[in-house]
Structure formats: structure tokens, C-alpha cells
Amino acid sequence: MRLYAALALAACAAPAAAIFEDDAYHIDFHYALLGLPKHDATFFQKPYAGSKASLLYSISENQTLGAINPKDGALVWRQRLPPAPSGTGQLRCGHEQDTIVSAAGNSITAWSASDGRLVWDTVTGGTVEDLEILEQEDGMANSATRDPIVLVADGHASVRRLDGKTGRAKWTFEDASGDTPFQVSTSPTAIYYIALHTPLLGGSKLRVTFLNPVTGKKLDQYTLNSDPEITSRDRILFAGANTAAPLLAWTDKANKVLKVNIIGTKAVSSFATPGDEAVESIVLHAPNHVDSLAHFLVEYQTAVGHSADVYHVDLKKNTVAKAYSLPQLKRKGTFTTSTSDANVYFTRITEDEVVVFSSVSHGVLGRWNVKSSPVLAGAYPVHGQSEVVVKSGTASAVRSAVLYSNGQWALLRNDELAWTRPEFLSGTVSAVWAGLPEEEALAQALADESHRNLVPAYIHRVQRHMHDLKYFPAWAQSIPQRLLGSVIGKPRETTVEDIQHDTFGFHKLVIVATEAGRLAALDVGSRGKVMWNMDLNEFAHHTSFQHPILKAHSGYVEVKDANFKGSVFINSTTGGLLSSDNIKLEVPLVSKGQGLVSFTLVDGTLKGYLESKPSSEPVWSFTPATGERIVSYTARPVKDPVASIGKVLGDRRVLYKYLNPNLVLVVAVLDSSRSASIYLLDSASGQLLHTMSHNDVDISRSIPATISENWFTYALTVDSASGASTRGHQLVVSDLYESPLPDDRGPLGANSNSSTVQPSGSTGGVVKPYVLSQSYQVPVEITHMAVTQTRQGITSRELLVTVPSTNSIIGIPRSFIDPRRPIGRDPTAQEQSEGLVKYAPVISFDPKWHLTHKYEVLGIKHIITSESGIESTSLVFAYGLDIFGTRVAPSFSFDILGKGFNKISMLLTVVGLFVGVLFVAPLVRRKQINAIWKM
Amino acid sequence: MKTSLTALGSFATFTSAARFLLQIPTTHLVNPSTLPSTTHATLQASGPPLDAYLTRSNTFNFNNVSAGSYLATVHCRDYAFEPLRIDVGVEEAVEGSGEQKDMIKAWQTFFGNEWDNKGESRGEGGNGLVIDARPVVAKYYYQERQGFSPLSFLKNPMILMAVVSMGLIFGMPKLMENMDPEMKEEFEEMQKNGVLGSGSTNTAQQIQNFDLASWMAGKTDSGNANSRTQSPAGPAKKR
Known part of the structure; x- marks a missing residue:
């Protein structure tokens, strides 16, 4: 076997x-992307106790978690978690542990921090609302493994303590009150379970329950009168921080007042937010370390700038007091928190500056002016994490992993940009090819010439050539260098900078659109360099782009979205907006008496409309057999050049290919009988050309299909439920020919002038192909x-x-x-x-x-x-x-010529042959003379 | 086949939640601790496959597997693993006792074969069964580039032919000189008779008369010979 x-x-x-x-x-x-990192689930951490370097861990908005090397931004490991609602993933790590714990949806998983292998996983009955690590127990650091505390919502809320080694539950606290579970927080003496108690009318009250960390028994409970402010969940700014004094902070709808409660006390401190500008959002930054000082920073974001206040918590008196304020800056920025022993440092990161403050006083410990970089041009920091090194009262080094507003995740090491990761690309939903600027410009010029009279066109061409001459000296100068470079074969990466030397056409732009409404251009020939990156939502107020659809034209792309009426035109080389009257819309070439037919899926039926009259009655419609549901359809690519209209057999006879340009492949499934049908249609007439059907298909799995030239293919998974004799996955390939016989054009043979390329031209109806299929197991x-x-x-x-x-x-x-x-x-x-x-x-x-x-x-x-x-x-x-x-x-x-072509050995061979000729020439001459004399 | 599957189907009525693990043994081929963390195993029967990540102890843990017949595959970047068939069912713990327990059986399986075509057994037992998932071969993704080497240059048949003919051209006169006078005479006689000479001219003629067009048209050598022997018929037909 x-x-x-x-x-x-x-x-x-x-x-x-x-x-x-x-x-x-x-x-x-x-x-290798993760996606946009979640602020509270991103941190620097040593992969194991005693490790010298730390890694940057993050879970992204799309539930991909991974570790990044902070030195170069390379991915160390990553795992993709099963799909869950966007942005609900949690990631926590205990101090000096070699595991990190993630939660997404209903599963909680512990991973080996250094290589990303699974340590344990458990599945809960409901969704995991919150995850914390119990750092201390009865004031003592737990020596071996730290246990995670999870808050699970499955109808009612429950708090569980899991064993850090195996993931099994040590105890479970059930909350039958019907409150909305919000978060858990830990302190050295108790576990706080925070829930939202919502009466029928008005806002929510915060209810805090104390649990014994060892037994999970309820110790105490109190309710805070927060209902005037908390109208919705997002009003709660912060809950937790594993400090000696965990905090609970919330604000009202207008962000006018900030209320802070030290968990464990009933007192609520109230502070007014800065009143000069309307505060758009408030973020609370507090150290996440057990032994650190109980100081925290409140960041206020306004439309034009940002400011912050630093607060100190007095543990003895259980009061919160404002220590100092950081002045408002008229530009966007963010703050990060870092700790070193008990000290807490706040780092202010703006577009051009990194400033480190101590939490104790407002003195500046270190200031760096960040060098500007084209990658981050026009973008501002959104959130970040920092590590600060402080020696004798001054910050000697700082590194911050910062997410910028343009979706780049960057690491700033002091004043320089160490690396950027284009994480915004992780949500790419649509992409098209576009030509390079030079090609497009030339194409434009040639098109101009072809539209003119002979004489002006000629003058234009001569002028263009004269204009091009100015590049000649530079080009001539570069020749020796290029020749030398190519012969010596230095492993130089020519591709990156000199796009004008794109002799082979490998440099093509791909314009991508992301689900967040960003548009970017990548140069595929230069290893995917991001040429430009812009936000579509800037152009369309009041609408948000969810699933942009792109269409490439020469020099620009057309962006359409379901949420947006009309289309946006973007210059494909610069990323600038074009107004629709600046561009010449290309009209597809249609000869007289013909019309374009476009087709879409409407209510489970494929319908074809005349392009000129889209609102009229459909020209044709296709409904699959009863009960079947259309899963997908694929059309033959518009640009699909075919070199030969036939396939030459071994005996020099020809099988003529069936080259109908209007082929559409429709995949439909029948849920009840677990069968899939494949229909081949002619999209001009809507006629059915061929049908194939498969039984025992696992219709919950994808059935991809594609069509090209004169063949189509699809793949499916065999369903075991009905006892099929094989298992696994199948790939089916079908060829389309005009006739089963070689040298025969089938039904077209009788016509003197006919072609499958113009199917409806001469014969009226569409000729049906001869289909040859084979299936393989993959x-x-x-x-x-x-x-x-x-x-x-x-x-x-x-x-x-x-x-x-x-x-x-x-x-x-x-x-x-x-x-x-x-x-x-x-x-x-x-x-x-x-x-x-x-x-x-x-x-x-x-x-x-x-x-x-x-x-x-x-x-x-x-x-x-x-x-x-x-x-x-x-x-x-x-x-x-x-x-x-x-x-x-x-x-x-x-x-x-590939890289394997050795230019030096070729040159050596030529030289060798030349030397050989020099030696042999006198010999031959002598021989010839001798021969003449012999005669 | 049918009976076994219906039997499996009837097992499904019992609530079975089997638990077993696939383990990658340490072999001379691979040290499983070096495998990338993206290595994972799937159990596929119907609907979305069950997926298990690689653990620190080089295993894949499957919990709560319901009764059925599964195709187990280990997906790894660096090594190809043998596919396994794993049947999960329920059996009476002791004959006639009525007490049910999970039963897991594993075999080798082969792609492109009938599902009943089982290979070697890879173990059977109750819950917590450990099944070996063996790597078969390391994956090598790259194509070797054929570099230039003087030896391969010399191995080229054209070069060999050239070298041999060079040897003949330069070597023959030397040989002739060193020959016995008698043999030399004999040889010259032979040449005069034209045994060697005529032969050579004949091949030369053949080369000159080589029908490039028919060769290009893909006619095989035998066909070529046939057409030559039946030469009167061939052209006649064409006319």
C-alpha cells in the first residue's frame, strides 16, 4: 500500500x-499580519522568567493573537482563534509566567509564550466577558503558576477560577441576580465582580461583589449610585488594574464629569473634565502591576488636541486627588503607562515628539523629537504601549509600540522609527491591478495621438521624443554601472527604488480596499511596498465604507460601496481624489445592433439585464432545479487571451476548443439531499450549456470554482454521513471542446464562417460544447x-x-x-x-x-x-x-535569464574560445599552405 | 461496509464524548519539539472538521468527539504525515453487562482508496487513547538550480562527439604511421576496394538527403522508412 x-x-x-x-x-x-491590535490586550512581556528580551504580545480585533519581536517587527508566532464577534478577544499574562492566556467567544486557551504552542484549553458554556490573572493570593505571590479568573455569561453570569496548569475550574460563583456581567478585577485580598444592575427606567447602577479568592464564596456586595451618568455600557471608562487599589471610573454622556471609585469603598470622587473644548473621549491609563504606585492618568481627547490629568490614590484615606495636569496640545497624541519596580511613568506620544513623565511630579524625564517618516505622514498615534529605562532620574531610553491612525503599527525606539507593520491590510476585502504611472502616462499620450489628425499627431510625437531626450544623458551615464552590476552579479535589490527600469513589467500596483474603508496601493514588484494609503471615509461624510468594491480603469480606480451612492474616483498612482468630470469614462466598445448584458443574483435567481436599460425586464433569468440554492457564480475573465483555438494532438490532428467568452459557472446546492449541481451558462442568452451533479457533498464546506480558456474546475468535500465509499476532498476538471472528434468543428462545421468566440453572431442560438471531465482526490x-x-x-x-x-x-x-x-x-x-x-x-x-x-x-x-x-x-x-x-x-x-545564468563563466568561455582561435589559426593556415604545396 | 456504518450510526444514538490524543513520536526523521506551532490536526467526517493545536508535549488533544468514523490528518509546514482513520464508537465494557464505554480504534488509511481499505492498526482502546501520528517525509519546497560545472559540460553528447571526431582526425594519421607495414598495405587495399570509403560516402549521402520537412511534421523514423519503401504508392496518392 x-x-x-x-x-x-x-x-x-x-x-x-x-x-x-x-x-x-x-x-x-x-x-504576516495580526490585525489592528487591541489596546488593553497588547503588552511587552518576557516569554519566560529570566529571559533577557521581551516580546510584544497582542490579540487583534479579528481574534488573531501573536508575538512580535520588538527588535525588527518580525512575527515570532501567531495563532488564529475561531471566529467570534470583532474586538471581543482578551489576552492576559501573569508576571514572570511562561504562558499567556487568551479568551475569545466561548474558549479560554493558554499558550506557551515563547513558541505559541497550546498548553491547555477549555470551552465554557457561554461567552467569556472578561479574563484576569490572579497575581497574588492573601498578599503572597503565588510561586508556580498564576490562576486565571474568568467571567462567563451564559444566560446568567458566573465567575470561575481556573487552574493555571490544566485549565480546570477550581471554583465557580454563580450570580443569579440577572445583572449584566461587566468585568472582574482582582486585588491581593479579594476578587471583585462588577455587574450592571439596570432597573426598568433610567441608567445602570454598578454592583460590586467581593469574592473570596480561595473558595469563591461571596464576602460582600455594594451598589454604586451611578445611574445618572451610566446610560450605556461604553460610559464606563475603566475597571480594574491589578494594583493595590483597583479603580472603577465612568463618565456621563457629554464627558463633562469623571467619577472614580476605589473598588472596595463606597466613596465616589467626582472631577470636572477640562471645559475649554468639548471632550470627545476619555481614556484612563493605570499601571497594571501589583507593586506599583497607585497613580493613574486620565487622557482627554478633543477634536483638535489632547490633554491629561494625573491622579494619586491615597490608600490610607481611600481618597483620590489630582496631582498635576499636562497641558493641552493642539495636535493629536496618546499616553502610555509603564512601570519599573514601584515607579510609574507616563509617556506622551504625539506625531513628532515622545515625552516621558514620572507619575510623581510633572517634571520631564526625557524628551525625543521623532524623525518624520513617509510611512507615518499625516497620521497620529491612536494608542500604544511603552517600556522605559530610567537611570538616575532621567529616562535614558524608551520604546513604544504605537498604533497610528493610518493603520500602521510602529515601534519608536527613542527618536527613531524601528519598524512599521501595515496591520490595516489585514482586513482587505477587495483588490485590483493597476498599471504603473509611467506606463499609464505613455498609454495616455499614445491614446491622445491616435485621436488626432495625422499632422498634429506627428508633431506631438516628435515633441514627445524631444522631451524624452532629456533623460538620455542620465540613462547613458547609468549604462556602465548597470552593465558592471549585472556582470559581477551583486545581489543588489534593484527592484525597490528604480521603478523606471521595469523592463519586464513585474512592477504592477495593486490597489486594495479594507473593510474599514482604507485604500492603499502596493507595488508587487518591490516586495509589496506600500506606495500610498488613504482613508476613504474622508471623502464621504455620514457614510462609512464597509465593503468597498473596486474597479480599475486606466489611471484611476472606481470605488463603490453598498452604503454609498455613486462612486468615488481615486488616482491610482497618487491616491488623490478625482472629481468625476475630470475623467473620461471609458465606454465599452460595442458595435451597432449589439447590447451588453450584465447579470446579477436577485433572490436566488440569476438575472441578465441589458446594460443600457438596467431597470427594464430581465433579458433572461436562470433558476436552478427546485430547492437548490445558488452558492456562487464565476464568469470567465474579461481578459483571457487564448493563443491557439485548438489543441494539437499527438497525431497532428486538432481538437477545437470551445471558446465562448460569455461562460458563467454557477454552483448550487440542495440542502436536503446533500447534493451539489454545477451549471454552465451562456451569459448573453442565458442558455444552459451543461450541468453536472454530485451526491454526498458536504455542503457546509466551501465549493470553490473557476473558469478559464476552455476549461472549468471546482472542488468539493465528500460527506461521510451517507456512507460514501471514499473520504476527503475532490477536484473536478472539465474541458470544453466543439466536438468529441478531432479535426471536426461539431455543429459549427456546416457553416462556412462561424466561431465560438462570437457565439451568437451567425448561428442565432448558442452551440453546446462537448464536455470532458475527470475528478481527482486531493x-x-x-x-x-x-x-x-x-x-x-x-x-x-x-x-x-x-x-x-x-x-x-x-x-x-x-x-x-x-x-x-x-x-x-x-x-x-x-x-x-x-x-x-x-x-x-x-x-x-x-x-x-x-x-x-x-x-x-x-x-x-x-x-x-x-x-x-x-x-x-x-x-x-x-x-x-x-x-x-x-x-x-x-x-x-x-x-x-534566471539567476542561475552565470555571466562570468559565459564571458570566460568567450575569452577562452577567442584564445583558442588565436592558437589554432596559425596551425590551420600552415596546414592549408602545406595542402596547396602537396597538390 | 454498509453494516459497519449502520452500526456506527446506531452508536450515535448513545451520548458519546470520546477523548483521545494524537502524539508525534520522536523519530530519526524529526524531533517533534522543533515543529512550528502552526502544526495542527483535523478530524473530518461531516461538517466543519474538529481542529486541535499542537501542545507543548507534542500531542493533539481531541475532547468530546462524538461517535463516527473520522479522517485524521496532521497538517505541518515542514513534514508530511500519514493520514489516519479513527473510528469512535460505544461498546459494552463487559460482555452482557449493559455498561457502555467509549471505544476508539485507529488505522492507517490511504488517499484515493476506498474508506474500508484500512492499513495497519494504530491502536485501539478506551478514553484517553494515545495514537501515534507518524511523519512520513520532510517537505522540500525548492527546486535545485543547475549550476555550471565543467564535468556536466563534458558530458554533453555534442561535446563528446566533437572530442571523439577530433581524436579520430588527429589520432588516425599517428596510428597509421605506427602500423606494421603489412597491415598498412592491407588497410590501403581495403580503402581502395572502398569498403570503408563507400560506407562513409553513403552516410554522407544519407545526411544530405535527410528529409527535414517530414521529420518536422512529426513522422517517426519507422514511418519514414515505410514511406520510402512504398514510395511509388505515396506520391501517387498525393497526386
Whole structure:
């Protein structure tokens, strides 16, 4: 059996273009993202007690947690948690522990802090509202492991103490009062459970329950009269801090008054917020360390700037008093807290400055002017975390991980920017290819010329060439350097700065739109460098972009959104807004007497409308068989060049491809009988061309499908419930031909002038294709498919599939999924010459097919491909949570010299041959003379 | 097959929540402590698969697995693992006692084979069963680049041919000189008779008459020979 499997593997190990080791990490790039970090769940921490360096841990808004190396911003490890409502993830870490504990949805998980392996996990009955680590017990530090305290809401609230080693519950406190659970907080003597008691009318009262940390028994309870202020949950600013004096702070709706309660006392201190400007938001920063001073900082954000007050808690008197104020600055900024022994430091971070204060007095301990960087241009800090080193009363070093308003997560080390991570890209929902500025400008100029008369066009061209001449000296000067560089073969990364040397067309921009309404351009040829990054919401007041849809035109992109009427036009090279009357809308070329048909899914029915009359009655509509539900539909790409209209067989006969440009593949499932149907439609007429149906399909899993050239493919998962004889996942590939017979054009044969490319042109009705299918078993589930694209379509295609279980993108060569592979026999000599191999039911994914090689791409939702400047190579860009880009050459890079081409040895060979000729020439001459004399 | 599955189906009526772990043993191929933390295992039967992360002790813990027949796969960046079939069912603890307990059985399985086609047993037992998940082969993602080496250059058939013919051109006169006078005479005789000479001219002629067009059109050598023997028929047809 194993031998059989090995043979199957060997059969598949025929040559296919793979990635060269020296190309990996050069031609491809990967942003291993976490997502926007959550403020209260991000911290610097040592991965184990006694470790020298600390790591930066975070859980993001989309429940991805990970550790980042603060030195270079590289990802150390990360784990994606099962989906839960956005921003509800929690992450906590005990002091000097080697585990960190996360909670999301209904699961609580402890991870090894240094490598991200699982330590334990438990699943609770309800959602986890809050998570804290019990640092001290009866005033004593718990030596071995710290136990997490969780607050679970499942109908009613319960507080549990879990064993830090195994995750099992030590005790559970049930709260049957029906209050809304809010948070838990710990102190050395008690656990405080805070709930919102909401009477029928008015605001909420805060109810604090004291629990014994050892037994979980209720010790005491009190209620705070907070109902005038707390109208909704988000009015509560802060609860907790594992300090000697945990705090509870809230504010009223207008942010006019700040109320603070030291948990454990009933007294409420009231403070007025600064009155000069309307305070938009208040953030309370308090140290999270047990032994630190009980000082805290309240940050006030206004529309134009920010200010802060520092408060001290008197533990003996149980009072809160304002210590000093930090003046308002007329620019945006944020504060961070850090501790060192018992001392507390506050760091003020603005766009251009980092200032460190001590919590005791308002004296400045350290001040750095941050060097400006183009990455952070125009962005302001939103929140951050800091580590401060203080020596003899002055701050000698500070590093802060700061989230900026443009979605970049950056680390500031003193005055310099150490690294940035473009975390905003993690929510990419749409992406399109756009040309580079130079290409676009030239295309524009050429288009101008073609619209003019002959004479002005000629003058324009001469002028353009004269204008171009000014670049000549610089270009000529650069020649020797370039030649030398290319011969000596320095591993220089030419790609990054000099875009004008883009001879091969590898530099293409991808414009991406995120779910938060950000738009950015990445250069795929320069390892995904972010060219610009802007916020769409600036242009559209009162609407928020949720799921922008992009469409590329020459020089600009069109942005549409369901929440927004009309469209926004953005210059694709600069990111600037274009007004709609500045641009020439491209009108699709339609000859007279023809109309464009567009189609959409309406109430489970696919309907085609005339583009000119979108509101009229549909031209056609397609409803699948009774009970079936359309899951997805895919159309053949608009730009899908095909080099040959037929497939040449081994005996030089031709199978004509069915090349209808209007093909649409519809996937529908029938929930009751667990079956899936695939329909092939002609989108111009709505006619059904072909149907396939599968039983025993696991319809809860994705059924990805794609269509290209004259073939389509889809993948599905076999459902075991009905006792299918096989298990696993299947890939089905179908080829479309005009006729089953070679050298025959099927129904088109009788016509003297007909083509499937113009299906409705001559014959009236659409000709049905001859479909050839084969299915294969694949070892892992496929969630998305795409096909490579090249300039002329001469290069053979590669099917790109996303495999989430191994976090990879795999390129399956087309020859392996050719439905003409002979079944049950060896291929004949003629079939061999076509490159067909014997059919094997399993396609095992060769590691060499992995485009992502050692990269682990998480959460990829979509892959887009584009042609490059040369025929052999196709550009690939994948997005979702991570961003990945590469280029592939499915038929090897036949039109470009690879890195393996040794220019020096070539030169040496030429020199050697020349020397050889010099030596041999006299010999030959002598021989010739001798021959003449012999005659 | 059918009966076993229906039996499994009937098991599902009991509330079964089996618990077992997959363990990666330390082998000469891999030290499991070096595996990346993205390594995970899935149990797939129907609907979303059960997923387990790699733990510190190199195991994958599956808790609360309901009765059924599962495909267990370990997904790892660096190594390929053998797929397993794991059946979870309920059995009577002691024959006739009526007391139910979970029963877990594991076998090797093979992609592209019928599900009933089980391989070697990988263990069976009650709750807490430890099943070995063995890595089969290390994944190697990269293609070797063929560098330039003088030896491979010399191995090229064209170069070999050139070297041999060079050897003949330069070596033959030397050989002739060193030959016995008698043999030399004999050889010259032979040349005169044209045994060697005619042969060589014949091959030269063949090369000159080589039909490039038909060769390009993909006609095999045998076909070529056939057409030559049946030459009167071939062109006649064309006309």
C-alpha cells in the first residue's frame, strides 16, 4: 500500500516549475499580519522568567493573537482563534509566567509564550466577558503558576477560577441576580465582580461583589449610585488594574464629569473634565502591576488636541486627588503607562515628539523629537504601549509600540522609527491591478495621438521624443554601472527604488480596499511596498465604507460601496481624489445592433439585464432545479487571451476548443439531499450549456470554482454521513471542446464562417460544447481557486488553489489536471508526446508546487492574477488576513535569464574560445599552405 | 461496509464524548519539539472538521468527539504525515453487562482508496487513547538550480562527439604511421576496394538527403522508412 502511494507520488513528480531557493524571499513577499491590535490586550512581556528580551504580545480585533519581536517587527508566532464577534478577544499574562492566556467567544486557551504552542484549553458554556490573572493570593505571590479568573455569561453570569496548569475550574460563583456581567478585577485580598444592575427606567447602577479568592464564596456586595451618568455600557471608562487599589471610573454622556471609585469603598470622587473644548473621549491609563504606585492618568481627547490629568490614590484615606495636569496640545497624541519596580511613568506620544513623565511630579524625564517618516505622514498615534529605562532620574531610553491612525503599527525606539507593520491590510476585502504611472502616462499620450489628425499627431510625437531626450544623458551615464552590476552579479535589490527600469513589467500596483474603508496601493514588484494609503471615509461624510468594491480603469480606480451612492474616483498612482468630470469614462466598445448584458443574483435567481436599460425586464433569468440554492457564480475573465483555438494532438490532428467568452459557472446546492449541481451558462442568452451533479457533498464546506480558456474546475468535500465509499476532498476538471472528434468543428462545421468566440453572431442560438471531465482526490480542502494569466496566453496555465489547513497557496500545473489523461492504461507514444500521463486518482500536492514555500499565509480569501511584461510570467497577489504576492512561470521562465545564468563563466568561455582561435589559426593556415604545396 | 456504518450510526444514538490524543513520536526523521506551532490536526467526517493545536508535549488533544468514523490528518509546514482513520464508537465494557464505554480504534488509511481499505492498526482502546501520528517525509519546497560545472559540460553528447571526431582526425594519421607495414598495405587495399570509403560516402549521402520537412511534421523514423519503401504508392496518392 505504501509502495502504491509512493508510486503515485513519483508519477506526479514529473518536472513542473518550482521556486528556486535563491529566488524565494526575493521575488515573493508576505505580510504576516495580526490585525489592528487591541489596546488593553497588547503588552511587552518576557516569554519566560529570566529571559533577557521581551516580546510584544497582542490579540487583534479579528481574534488573531501573536508575538512580535520588538527588535525588527518580525512575527515570532501567531495563532488564529475561531471566529467570534470583532474586538471581543482578551489576552492576559501573569508576571514572570511562561504562558499567556487568551479568551475569545466561548474558549479560554493558554499558550506557551515563547513558541505559541497550546498548553491547555477549555470551552465554557457561554461567552467569556472578561479574563484576569490572579497575581497574588492573601498578599503572597503565588510561586508556580498564576490562576486565571474568568467571567462567563451564559444566560446568567458566573465567575470561575481556573487552574493555571490544566485549565480546570477550581471554583465557580454563580450570580443569579440577572445583572449584566461587566468585568472582574482582582486585588491581593479579594476578587471583585462588577455587574450592571439596570432597573426598568433610567441608567445602570454598578454592583460590586467581593469574592473570596480561595473558595469563591461571596464576602460582600455594594451598589454604586451611578445611574445618572451610566446610560450605556461604553460610559464606563475603566475597571480594574491589578494594583493595590483597583479603580472603577465612568463618565456621563457629554464627558463633562469623571467619577472614580476605589473598588472596595463606597466613596465616589467626582472631577470636572477640562471645559475649554468639548471632550470627545476619555481614556484612563493605570499601571497594571501589583507593586506599583497607585497613580493613574486620565487622557482627554478633543477634536483638535489632547490633554491629561494625573491622579494619586491615597490608600490610607481611600481618597483620590489630582496631582498635576499636562497641558493641552493642539495636535493629536496618546499616553502610555509603564512601570519599573514601584515607579510609574507616563509617556506622551504625539506625531513628532515622545515625552516621558514620572507619575510623581510633572517634571520631564526625557524628551525625543521623532524623525518624520513617509510611512507615518499625516497620521497620529491612536494608542500604544511603552517600556522605559530610567537611570538616575532621567529616562535614558524608551520604546513604544504605537498604533497610528493610518493603520500602521510602529515601534519608536527613542527618536527613531524601528519598524512599521501595515496591520490595516489585514482586513482587505477587495483588490485590483493597476498599471504603473509611467506606463499609464505613455498609454495616455499614445491614446491622445491616435485621436488626432495625422499632422498634429506627428508633431506631438516628435515633441514627445524631444522631451524624452532629456533623460538620455542620465540613462547613458547609468549604462556602465548597470552593465558592471549585472556582470559581477551583486545581489543588489534593484527592484525597490528604480521603478523606471521595469523592463519586464513585474512592477504592477495593486490597489486594495479594507473593510474599514482604507485604500492603499502596493507595488508587487518591490516586495509589496506600500506606495500610498488613504482613508476613504474622508471623502464621504455620514457614510462609512464597509465593503468597498473596486474597479480599475486606466489611471484611476472606481470605488463603490453598498452604503454609498455613486462612486468615488481615486488616482491610482497618487491616491488623490478625482472629481468625476475630470475623467473620461471609458465606454465599452460595442458595435451597432449589439447590447451588453450584465447579470446579477436577485433572490436566488440569476438575472441578465441589458446594460443600457438596467431597470427594464430581465433579458433572461436562470433558476436552478427546485430547492437548490445558488452558492456562487464565476464568469470567465474579461481578459483571457487564448493563443491557439485548438489543441494539437499527438497525431497532428486538432481538437477545437470551445471558446465562448460569455461562460458563467454557477454552483448550487440542495440542502436536503446533500447534493451539489454545477451549471454552465451562456451569459448573453442565458442558455444552459451543461450541468453536472454530485451526491454526498458536504455542503457546509466551501465549493470553490473557476473558469478559464476552455476549461472549468471546482472542488468539493465528500460527506461521510451517507456512507460514501471514499473520504476527503475532490477536484473536478472539465474541458470544453466543439466536438468529441478531432479535426471536426461539431455543429459549427456546416457553416462556412462561424466561431465560438462570437457565439451568437451567425448561428442565432448558442452551440453546446462537448464536455470532458475527470475528478481527482486531493488530500486537503480547497477554499479558493484562481488561474494564472499571461500576456498572450501561450504559456500553459496553472491552477492556483488556497489550502487553509496548511496555510499555503499551491499552483497545480494544468497538465496534471488534464481530463484527457488516459485511464487504466499507459499513454501511447502519441499521448506521451502531448505530455499526458496515466490517470491516477490522487493528486498529492508536491511541496515544489507550493508558491508560498515556507511562508504560512493565514486567512487568504481571494487570489488575483495578472499578466506581466513578459509572456512566461504571471503575477499573483493574494489577500485576506495576510497579504502575499509572487510571480509564477508555469512553463519555466523561457524568455528571461534566471539567476542561475552565470555571466562570468559565459564571458570566460568567450575569452577562452577567442584564445583558442588565436592558437589554432596559425596551425590551420600552415596546414592549408602545406595542402596547396602537396597538390 | 454498509453494516459497519449502520452500526456506527446506531452508536450515535448513545451520548458519546470520546477523548483521545494524537502524539508525534520522536523519530530519526524529526524531533517533534522543533515543529512550528502552526502544526495542527483535523478530524473530518461531516461538517466543519474538529481542529486541535499542537501542545507543548507534542500531542493533539481531541475532547468530546462524538461517535463516527473520522479522517485524521496532521497538517505541518515542514513534514508530511500519514493520514489516519479513527473510528469512535460505544461498546459494552463487559460482555452482557449493559455498561457502555467509549471505544476508539485507529488505522492507517490511504488517499484515493476506498474508506474500508484500512492499513495497519494504530491502536485501539478506551478514553484517553494515545495514537501515534507518524511523519512520513520532510517537505522540500525548492527546486535545485543547475549550476555550471565543467564535468556536466563534458558530458554533453555534442561535446563528446566533437572530442571523439577530433581524436579520430588527429589520432588516425599517428596510428597509421605506427602500423606494421603489412597491415598498412592491407588497410590501403581495403580503402581502395572502398569498403570503408563507400560506407562513409553513403552516410554522407544519407545526411544530405535527410528529409527535414517530414521529420518536422512529426513522422517517426519507422514511418519514414515505410514511406520510402512504398514510395511509388505515396506520391501517387498525393497526386
